[in-house]
């Protein structure tokens with residue numbers, strides 16, 4: 405898990421339907437949040453294989469398939485489940501508050517977000 409020292413508001417739960425992912429604006433490296441049937445997870449948005457955006461991928465249960473070369477990752481653990489990716493992606497704690505998804509990240513990763 406990445407170093408954690410700030411929480412950011414990723415989005416409203418209304419903005420993230422079950423079975424979908426969303427890239428959070430203003431974090432570096434980019435972070436994506438995913439809705440797995442009402443459970444929310446945050447991982448690095450950048451595929452560990454060739455740096456494609458995982459939030460553009462296909463969500464199936466608690467996995468996401470990268471759209472570029474079809475590696476799959478667990479959105480729970482960040483583990484690379486299938487080739488061509490072999491390295492995991494980072495994961496981040498998530499909490500819900502007032503209908504919004506909050507993600508914990510390293511402060512150095514937050515470049516254009518208001519901190520809470």
Ligand code: FES
Nearest residue numbers: 451453454470473
């Ligand atoms: S960039 Fe994701 S599998 Fe190649």
